[in-house]
Amino acid sequence: MKKPEVVFFFGDPVVRGSGYQLTQWIQPLQRLSSAHPVTIVLGDSGFLPKIPPHSSVQVVVCETESELDEFFVLNRPAVILYPNQYYRNFKALSYSDALHVFVSHGESDKQYMSERGLTAFDFLFLAGEVAKQRVERDIPEYPADRIRLIGRPQLLDEVVVPSDIPPTSRKKTVLYAPTWEGGKPFNRYGSVYSHGVTLVEQILDDPQLRLIYRPHPFTGNIVPEWGNAHRSILGKIREANNRDATANHFHDKSVFGWQLGFADLMISDVSAVAYDWLATGKPIILTRPAEREAVLPSIGIFAEFDLLDANQAPEIRKIIGDALHSGDLQDRVGRWSKKYYSPTLNPETGHEVFVDEISALIKLVRESRTVSEERVAHRRPLTTTGVPAHLVGLPGAVVRWLGKKTRFVIRTFIPERTRSKLTTKVVARSYRILQDVANSGKPLVIAEGPGSTIRAVREASLLFGPPRDSQPLMSMPIIAIASLHSYFLAQLVIRLGGRKNLSREEIVYLRTAESIKRAIIALRPRHVFYNQLSPRNHFGFRNFATQHVLLWPERFGESPNHNLLPYDIVVSDSPRFIQDAQQKVFWVVESTLMSSDQFISVATKQL
Numbered sequence: 001m002k003k004p005e006v007v008f009f010f011g012d013p014v015v016r017g018s019g020y021q022l023t024q025w026i027q028p029l030q031r032l033s034s035a036h037p038v039t040i041v042l043g044d045s046g047f048l049p050k051i052p053p054h055s056s057v058q059v060v061v062c063e064t065e066s067e068l069d070e071f072f073v074l075n076r077p078a079v080i081l082y083p084n085q086y087y088r089n090f091k092a093l094s095y096s097d098a099l100h101v102f103v104s105h106g107e108s109d110k111q112y113m114s115e116r117g118l119t120a121f122d123f124l125f126l127a128g129e130v131a132k133q134r135v136e137r138d139i140p141e142y143p144a145d146r147i148r149l150i151g152r153p154q155l156l157d158e159v160v161v162p163s164d165i166p167p168t169s170r171k172k173t174v175l176y177a178p179t180w181e182g183g184k185p186f187n188r189y190g191s192v193y194s195h196g197v198t199l200v201e202q203i204l205d206d207p208q209l210r211l212i213y214r215p216h217p218f219t220g221n222i223v224p225e226w227g228n229a230h231r232s233i234l235g236k237i238r239e240a241n242n243r244d245a246t247a248n249h250f251h252d253k254s255v256f257g258w259q260l261g262f263a264d265l266m267i268s269d270v271s272a273v274a275y276d277w278l279a280t281g282k283p284i285i286l287t288r289p290a291e292r293e294a295v296l297p298s299i300g301i302f303a304e305f306d307l308l309d310a311n312q313a314p315e316i317r318k319i320i321g322d323a324l325h326s327g328d329l330q331d332r333v334g335r336w337s338k339k340y341y342s343p344t345l346n347p348e349t350g351h352e353v354f355v356d357e358i359s360a361l362i363k364l365v366r367e368s369r370t371v372s373e374e375r376v377a378h379r380r381p382l383t384t385t386g387v388p389a390h391l392v393g394l395p396g397a398v399v400r401w402l403g404k405k406t407r408f409v410i411r412t413f414i415p416e417r418t419r420s421k422l423t424t425k426v427v428a429r430s431y432r433i434l435q436d437v438a439n440s441g442k443p444l445v446i447a448e449g450p451g452s453t454i455r456a457v458r459e460a461s462l463l464f465g466p467p468r469d470s471q472p473l474m475s476m477p478i479i480a481i482a483s484l485h486s487y488f489l490a491q492l493v494i495r496l497g498g499r500k501n502l503s504r505e506e507i508v509y510l511r512t513a514e515s516i517k518r519a520i521i522a523l524r525p526r527h528v529f530y531n532q533l534s535p536r537n538h539f540g541f542r543n544f545a546t547q548h549v550l551l552w553p554e555r556f557g558e559s560p561n562h563n564l565l566p567y568d569i570v571v572s573d574s575p576r577f578i579q580d581a582q583q584k585v586f587w588v589v590e591s592t593l594m595s596s597d598q599f600i601s602v603a604t605k606q607l
Helices: 019-023 026-033 045-050 065-075 089-093 116-120 129-138 192-204 224-243 272-280 310-324 327-340 353-367 396-405 424-438 454-462 484-495 513-523 535-542 575-583 596-606
Strands: 006-010 038-042 058-061 079-082 099-102 123-126 147-149 172-177 209-213 265-268 284-287 445-447 479-481 507-509 527-530 547-552 569-572 592-595
Touching (some): 026 353, 038 065, 045 058, 079 089, 089 535, 099 353, 123 353, 129 147, 172 192, 172 310, 192 224, 265 272, 272 327, 284 310, 569 575
Parallel strands (some): 006 079, 079 099, 099 123, 527 547
């Protein structure tokens, strides 16, 4: 196998159903492979059937961390590409002898496209000016010179109309491409359950319209009612085709792309396919989410276009007719297309911008595999906003209530179970740092790393004796544990007298990382402390007004890597760690590195 200069990393498991994020990049990677050796690294062999048998791109499966480590060490790729922010990127990002580039899996105004987790990447390859403005607004610390506008490479792909879609006598083809229900109410943008059945009924009854129904592959995975609505739509399509064999309405399960040139109008939701459609200049109808908690983008097409409410679904035939003959709508589509998408081809060279940008990064790595100290940049402090009450790990309603009723509340949380246990010494050292900060009278949120043994819990609890100078602690750290088994053992330790001043209520059981995210969003804490570098910590990065501090005690065998970059401050007791961090290949260093003594001095004054 030829050693790759470029790796496309896709660590998702098959059960996640995200194969569409991989397949849409295969043709751009094939074109890139004519200039540079490219390898797709899969984290799950189940995705192998997604790769065309005669693809010019090499494919490797690394299902374990050791296999991935060995692959990177042996091949030393210059550039690693990522189509998403899935937590399994964590291991690949720990390889710092390469440039890490986020290429996304589609353009949209979803919060996902401008989250703090993007700071872990050296470069962002974005579609156009709107995407750049989105990042500049939400991640103001991200260096502008690390943003590259590449347009939408997939628009250059060769598309093939599926062989099983027969011709029709209908005059116009309507593409209905709704998104799924989303994992949580705040991103429940889809219309299958609220609009879908009525929309499809009306379109099927119009003798002038032919329907292509292309639902998101995840539809019905979370909410059963959405799956029922999806199956109802499929049943109505079958019935309509039985009534009129020449109508040939179509349930589309193919890769997205050919539909852009085939259909005359699209109906969609807050979804990447809606933004792809803009490039056609043809009419589009966008739905308004029926979910009350769904957060609509405040800029872009969903702020300017008229949105279709669920109660308007019975009128869709008239709305489609008006849209097909609306010159104003088509003008708006064309105008926004230019805003969202930069040119895909370089007007000066005629080459694909995506390929040219990758070539430039490879040249950069070739010139130097090391980074000088002047490339280490310090972030400016974030504005401290939000309520002084900080609580993590409880249901959203309780969090919001306590945020109003309580002035100083604090919980520590454990993002996930780790592979190696923290020693009592490591836990104790971190808590000593936190004790000094807590005694300064500043409210905190502390993220405690997993793996704390009962012995470590007892040792940590003993650190919190009477406050210095008999001043009451304004914020009292409380230990939270992810393992239910460890939670009950910790309760037993307290009952047996592990520490007289620590009540059973000060041990909290945290169930999911999702609850961390929702709590931090709800409370907007000023500071979050993490006691472990964990892939699950990215759930805490959703609030940009929060300062995120990683406590990195000295640990054998661990070295700095790109996963440090989303944190505002990294604190370590190890001089060697700080030295290694400054010498590592960090093309963008977003973290301020401090010793524990420096941190305590700063924290007691500023936090």
